[in-house]
């Protein structure tokens with residue numbers, strides 16, 4: 001069946017995509033050109049797994065956690081609800097919207113990362129009680145439009161750890177600037193990286 005409409009909520013990956021400070025930037029170049037090989041261009045990638053629009057495997061914050069190749073795919077192919085929580089420094093439980101039937105991913109639109117060519121100096125804090133709420137409501141996946149569900153300088157990673165305790169999954173760096181609140185199908189499948197701690201994804205909303 002052909003989707004009626006597809007909304008791309010992914011960041012573009014290039015040498016100017018801002019990496020986490022100190023982390024390995026994204027790079028793509030041809031290792032062989034068509035000129036050289038006589039037949040094909042062949043590309044070569046190097047990147048942090050936590051670049052642009054990406055998922056965290058629990059192994060990112062838990063040595064015993066699931067690795068990228070082990071992630072259940074139904075988590076990332078599901079019914080999603082976009083909630084507008086823009087204009088807040090902290091997102092509390094009371095800022096969330098009533099959940100619609102059958103939703104298993106909540107995508108929070110903070111609209112705080114305007115310039116995607118630079119790593120943001122700051123972004124809103126997500127209260128850890130959200131992890132419990134997701135669990136109580138049968139929501140498996142939390143998506144955010146910022147680089148991380150915890151602040152840049154956090155070492156304890158309270159929100160990542162709360163999500164892990166509740167066996168909830170994390171999608172980061174989505175682009176929701178042009179998306180209104182509503183219900184969509186979501187596809188954001190990770191690459192099957194053996195032993196991985198995460199993966200960039202092509203995230204789309206469709207109906």
Ligand SMILES: N[C@@H](CC(=O)c1ccccc1NC=O)C(=O)O
Pocket residue numbers: 020022023048050056060147148149172
């Ligand atoms: N938690 C962030 C990434 C992160 O914290 C990070 C990424 C690369 C290098 C260092 C990092 N954090 C820590 O000191 C994320 O999930 O994308």
Ligand SMILES: [Zn+2]
Pocket residue numbers: 050054055056147172198
């Ligand atoms: Zn990440």
Ligand SMILES: [Zn+2]
Pocket residue numbers: 056147148149160170172
């Ligand atoms: Zn993360």
